[in-house]
């Protein structure tokens with residue numbers, strides 16, 4: 261049985277936090293909210309606890325976990341070197357949705373990092389995550405608390421949907437405010453490389469470290485996977501999803517045509533769209549999941565995974581979505597997650 265404990269997102273009950281921290285110290289699995297998505301926490305220095313995380317998620321052991329700590333000082337024993345860029349970025353963005361990949365110290369079990377000699381570390385900002393880390397006084401390894409390759413959970417109900425009976429406890433503090441995962445930045449390379457676009461935009465990183473670059477979208481032929489979370493299909497609903505990208509007018513027309521054809525063929529269609537575009541489809545028998553205004557990236561990010569799960573639960577034959585036009589700031593992460601959720605992308609703007 262998985263115990264669900266409801267806590268206030270800003271001022272969680274200390275007794276609940278103490279119990280969750282004790283569970284982590286004993287090697288248990290506790291799902292908790294971060295500002296991005298819910299994480300599935302385990303004692304990062306306890307090999308058996310870490311193994312349970314992979315088992316509960318059905319996650320391949322080749323995909324490394326992020327280690328969460330309460331403050332920069334707690335990160336230093338976990339790495340062999342803390343570069344100046346890491347200190348500058350931590351000073352600006354921690355606590356917050358930035359994950360730094362650094363050289364791993366021997367105390368971090370190889371199971372956490374999938375055998376890599378690097379370790380990903382972040383200091384989360386959510387008051388519940390902070391309270392838990394303060395109480396546990398441990399580094400906490402935590403991937404997103406979903407089954408492998410499903411959309412990340414932004415509500416406790418999503419965690420339960422995927423992991424009920426497989427984990428000890430969920431701290432339910434309501435929806436997570438940001439909705440897309442942290443930005444993963446590799447500082448063991450020079451210049452530093454964004455391995456996963458996320459909640460901290462590239463532009464903001466460059467304001468602190470101007471040389472930061474984006475990883476090229478094509479993995480080196482035959483090379484090792486630089487960040488296994490970059491698996492092409494990820495964060496995905498079970499229902500096949502087609503993403504329309506490229507020129508906005510063209511992709512809108514192509515999407516409308518595809519929906520019309522599918523309905524004519526008797527297929528059940530779900531549509532992931534913005535408030536501005538939804539009206540074009542209201543006359544059609546499609547299930548519409550509205551993300552929010554196309555002028556509000558934060559709102560769309562916050563709704564994205566919940567909307568994917570709603571459509572997935574609606575017994576549909578297919579989902580169609582149109583990629584947002586914008587590509588700066590938080591839009592980069594939204595576009596990235598939509599591409600990974602899609603089984604097929606029509607039109608491209610690389």
Ligand code: TXA
Pocket residue numbers: 294296297298299300323324325326357359361373376378379380382384402403404405440441442443444455456486487488489490
């Ligand atoms: O916002 C987040 O980052 C959430 C919350 C819970 O903190 N966590 C999260 O964890 O998204 P997960 O495991 O779902 O994604 C971690 C990503 C994966 O893409 C993984 O490959 C990458 O970080 N990663 C972890 N350790 C790494 C390492 N040593 N080198 C390169 N990439 C690493």
Ligand code: MG
Pocket residue numbers: 403404412
């Ligand atoms: Mg994940």
